Amino acid sequence: MSEVPQLKRQVEQLSARNTKLAGLLQQSRAKLGELASELNELAEPASTYGVFLSYAPTRSGDGVSRDAEVFANGRRMRLKISPQVEPDSLQPGQLLRLGDGLVVVEGCGRENTGALASAVELVSCDRVIVTTASGEEHVVLLAQPLRGSVSAGDTLLVDVKAGLAFEIIDKTEVAQLSLEEVPDVDFADIGGLDAQISQIRDAVELPFTHPELYRKFDLEPPKGVLLYGPPGCGKTLIAKAVANSLSQSLGADEPSYFINVKGPELLNKFVGETERRIRLIFERARNLASQPGNRPVVVFFDEMESIFRTRGSGVSSDMETTVVPQLLTELDGVEDMHNVIVIGATNREELIDPAIMRPGRLDIKIRVNRPNKRDARDIFARHFDVSVPHAGPLDSLIDGAVEELYADRPFVELVFEDGSTRVLHYRDFVSGAMIANIISRAKKLAIKESISSGSSASLKSTHLSQAIAAEQAESEHIPTSTNPEEWAKIQGGSGGNRKVAAVNQLGFRSSSWHA
Secondary structure: OOOHHHHHHHHHHHHHHHHHHHHHHHHHHHHHHHHHHHHHHHHOOOOEEEEEEEEOOOOOOOOOOOEEEEEEOOEEEEEEEOOOOOOOOOOOOEEEEEOOOOOEEEEEEEOOOOEEEEEEEEOOOOEEEEEOOOOOEEEEEEOHHHOOOOOOOOEEEEEOOOOEEEEEEOOHHHHHHOOOOOOOOOHHHOOOOHHHHHHHHHHHOHHHHOHHHHHHOOOOOOOEEEEEOOOOOOHHHHHHHHHHHHHHHHOOOOOOEEEEEEHHHHOOOOOOHHHHHHHHHHHHHHHHHOOOOOOOEEEEEEOHHHOOEOOOOOOOOOOHHHHHHHHHHHHHOOOOOOOEEEEEEEOOHHHEOOOOOOOOOOOEEEEOOOOOHHHHHHHHHHHOOOOOOEOOOHHHHHHHHHHHHOOOOEEEEEEEOOOOEEEEEHHHHOOHHHHHHHHHHHHHHHHHHHHHHOOOOOEOHHHHHHHHHHHHHHOOOOOOOOOHHHHHHHHHHHHOOOOEEEEEEOOOOOOOOOO
């Protein structure tokens, strides 16, 4: 009887050991299963990939095709689809993993590398004509996500051999040529150009704010406006304010568009590339203008003389012989220019080809002159807000600055071939940009004086005088005396057709000069 407890303890110990061995055996069996699975996977043949084109026509009556048209290994093939792949789950352009025997076993993502091509024309909802960098044209299928979203001019990621387009690529040049945001410049921000603003608003805004009257009188709105005049006088500001004003007058729900094109950005060393970019700009403008809502599109060409020079001048490589006709074709072409307005800006209007400026193209020409004393006072008031700390009445400061700016201060003497002369003063070169810069200089001088003296900052008349002297001393935009033709252009109509023979410097304000 004394051995019974001892035997029970041995049985319990053996039972616990047996349970532990059973657990270890289970773990070993699972590990062996995992190793066997990994070994089987390593023994499987390598998978290849292909691009799904379409389902093959079904031969059965159930309407479900288990065959696929696939482009793989450089050729088009018809392959079987594994039952593990969901029916109708594959889309054109999708990557496929092909198992043993070239059976479609899995649908993967999409191609993210390839060649770039430009969409030329849509053939149907699923096919498009593209042109490659070498100029070759191809008809390719559109991947499922692209159908209905591709338009002419888009840059596409394509596989020419497979005949598929996978993705729309936003290239930098296309984004730059398609700036659609409306500037925040208002006509109230522009001073001294009331006559020009009134003229361009009558030409551009009336057709959109009162279209029924234009239809009643059978009157077509102008296609384009040319803003010309000396640099720094507000041509670009007017163009931006036009887009902003159109957006506000027609409602903020669907604003107007402003495509800002700087002339030098269009130039390209490759033949035909500049013309292609011009086509792209107008194609983009027409697409925006055709959207629901009847929204206007302003295409603004800054520095217009840089690309649309007079043809046959022989001054450059004569690339304008093809660039200018491209613009004329866009303005006069059969494509509808409804709701598209072209605004050009230049300070060298004599260099632009005359065919561009004839009626029916840029048929409204507005000269933006240099400001006179009244205009200058208005510009000073726009840039010199009452909230700016100042000493004395604001009107007195502005009047004193205007008188200082337009004082008799000879700069050069023009000697004409007939012996007559004309004296040009510093005031003959005043511009809106110069006045804005004078205000900025004066504010900086007031800040420096406050820092050095420790007194409260306030803008004084002495600061404005010093700023005017410093600005006139630089005179960076004034032509040099080695080019009399430029001076003849500056002295304008008052000199008639007289040719400048010599230019004599009469005075110079040193940049270190202080009143």
